[in-house]
Amino acid sequence: MKVQVEELSPIEKKLSIEVDTARVAEELTRAYTALGRQVKLPGFRPGKVPRRILEQRFREQVEDDVIQRVVQTSYLEAVRAHKVEAVSSPQVTNSGLKPDAPFAYEARVEVKPKVEAKEYDALPLAKVDTAVSDAQVDEQLERMRQSQGRVEAVTDRDVAAAGDQVTIDFEATVDGNAFEGSKAEGIGVQVRPGELIQGSIEALAGVKVGESKDIDYTFPADYQAEEVRGKSARFHITVKALQKMVLPALDDAFAQGTGMAQTAEELRTKLRADMEKARKAQAQQDEREALIKVLIERNAFEVPRAMVERAIDSMLDGALRQMARQGIDPRRLNLDFNRLRDEMREKAVQEVKGTLLFEAVAQKESIQSTDADVEKRIEELAAEANQPVAQVKKYFKGEDERLGLSLRLREEKTIEFLKGRAKYS
């Protein structure tokens, strides 16, 4: 077998491969013998059909098969022997098979580009503040209380106040005329700042139950009812009843109700820890992306399409799985996958370039992830997922899984390395 590797571009190579006569002949013999055993021709016992007759009748079919087989095996051999890092399946062109002659073909394949990382010292990076302030924790707690609030009737007063939920009847007119939906009874609205059409009427504060108030309101220009778009209406509103949102007190009982902690204090610390973790994770991702961006700016290179497509595949896959976890059936969303892919393409290109660049840096700085690192991470993952270490270990026993984890760890280390050398602004 003779192989010639030609570099068409940094991301594409052409392999010219010539397979020896003997090997072709051998494959042909094998194919014809196999075919002879299956084929049934009148006048011949199975397996006894002379090759001459088989050749006459099945030549094209057999030769196609043989070409495919020979190409497949010899291509793989060539790729392995010449260390071509193929990332796509090859485009093969051949000029047909001739008996008693070597079989030659050409295969064009996309390869992983050789990336040399330059200027990765002192990368400008924005400092990200991951601290969580008390105010933010309070806000989160407040949101939790809101979600647990109950609506109760107001009994101690009969004047609407800010924050109340009020049941009203209303009658509206535009230029003195009624319009569709201009009249309703028993509608619940909030006394708080906001748009009237969304059920927020601040001006009701101070109105007594049973009394009325007139409010002027101009409908927005993009309101759904065409009739009143952009017009000014007068609402005659009568307050019927008052209710109030009662929020649970921030005490130990509330903390237990959330299922996160036993005491209010513990809830607060837990919440803070969770928020800090989320912030840190987000910051890490942001920093990674920022690093990739600068690195790409400083090291321009092309990426093969196959790698980008594969990255898109895995991104799509992740997104779909995420949906499945949330109980959404992606098939029912009627997604336009081609459009989605196009939208993801830019991100995917960046992702692929980033991975390659980090790899290049790691290579140059001989950053590696050791077995010990992998073991440690497995234990961490187990602790995080609340699963026995043995089970997680079992999952990572597979060659691919372990390699994937090891590569991820190396990338993380590389990022740490780059961050250590980065210039924060």
Place this chain on the structure above:
Amino acid sequence: MNINDVIRGPLITEKLDKAREKFRQYSFIVDRKATKHDVARAVTALFKVTVEGVRTNIVRGKTKRVGRSIGQRPNFKKAVVTLKEGDKIELFEGGAV
């Protein structure tokens, strides 16, 4: 006999395939009433070859039974035609049609 009515079709079997390779003998199923001369004329005209000899025989149809019913396959006349050295009939190269 009209030469277009003589030959019914080629006859190809393992045995006859060997005979063809070794002795240039090509076999046909021919009409029951065709004579050796008819066959020789027909083969010469249809395949543009020179015939050296013709041998014929009647092949008796096999008795076949399917369950209780017994049947008889039809008899046919077989003609083995020997060609002049160097002549050949392409039709036979790819086996029975």
